[in-house]
Amino acid sequence: MASDANTVNIESDAAVKARGYHHGDLGAALVDCGMRLLESGDAESLSLRAVAREAGVSATAVYRHFADKAALLRALAREGLDQLAQNQRNAMMHAGGGAAGLDASGAAYVRFAVARPQLFRMIMSNIAVANGDVIDQTAAAPERVSGAMRQLRDAIAALAPPGTSAEEVRVIAARSWAQVHGLAMLILDGQLPADDALIDAVVKGRTLLPQGKG
Amino acid sequence: MASDANTVNIESDAAVKARGYHHGDLGAALVDCGMRLLESGDAESLSLRAVAREAGVSATAVYRHFADKAALLRALAREGLDQLAQNQRNAMMHAGGGAAGLDASGAAYVRFAVARPQLFRMIMSNIAVANGDVIDQTAAAPERVSGAMRQLRDAIAALAPPGTSAEEVRVIAARSWAQVHGLAMLILDGQLPADDALIDAVVKGRTLLPQGKG
DNA sequence: GCCATGATGCTAACACTGTAAACATTCCTG
């Protein structure tokens, strides 16, 4: 085994023997390793080769499980999105649902972003694709929108006073999500402090009622 | 001139003669070219080498004007931030200031993002550094916050009813900015349609008054 | 007027990246 610059594998021949030539479930292992790399700091270091290295496998083995880097990122985004949704559901239930639950869910969203910034950013860059949603912003299909958005819209519709139009619900849902999402992003970009009190204050003040602007 | 793979320069020797060995003001030219590349679509293609190519200069000439790629990106972010601020000021003045002006400014923010998504994203990834602001999110200096934020806070303070506490103003300003910023980001990420009506509706409904949550 | 020197450009080279092609090994099915 000529271990030149191209040979990425770190494992000793013995180690390779130990796990056998075939990994077992490399696809899942790669997602795991990618997740770990994303959490352990620098997002720049998330290269295909780094993930392969972490999994103890040659760089090109990845291509047996993912068409290209984007495909792996999509898988990671999907996984991260699941965890985020889980966090939000937990927070919502813990708060007993209703308006308080919606607030708790929003705060959980922001806290998730703060706790795992690289992962959160990556999710958001790939959510459209990961979700199978529209990406083309110019597409004349403003109705086709993400599953998360639909869920939020439904939750808000349930809380809105009867008689609130579907259009109003849509706008309020967009505003509510934008507020939480923007807070998360501004914190990640260092424009707002990652202050728990601020997060709670901003999230709690979301306007769920239609209003003619004061 | 052995034009191997490393030689990035496209210009003919004659063209080089035309502009002379020295460029004149390469620093500014590089920012210009970077700006053009960011506007002409794919953000992936914004490599140092691509910018140098666009400027008709060897790849490493860049290093005479910027310490590294991050420095060039910071310069681009600063330039973009100026343009964004200009757009907002124009919109605000055109709307005659006041609450309507603040709304107009917010809408301009979102429309800028929609019109130049790569540039906007790049600005936001580099704004903290470009601004000379804090980056360390864990830093115990929640008061040191970006110039843009301070401006917004002042504008909101001017509109808030007298007696509104500084803390309330801070929260309201954060919420207001987060709302606008989140809307822009969600549109860029394909989660919300780039719909002018939606933008106006979301922006107009910002809550500028303190409220105990309905 | 000349020429040292710094500013600015250039080529060559390195380590890294994503990805394709061809080869090797193992598993599984007929």
Add this chain to the structure above:
DNA sequence: CAGGAATGTTTACAGTGTTAGCATCATGGC
């Protein structure tokens, strides 16, 4: 047990950021 289908490996290539060393030009002191 044979022979593909899966899965992993090496090799290779083009592209990236960055460094080192050389080339050219502008300019100020003699």
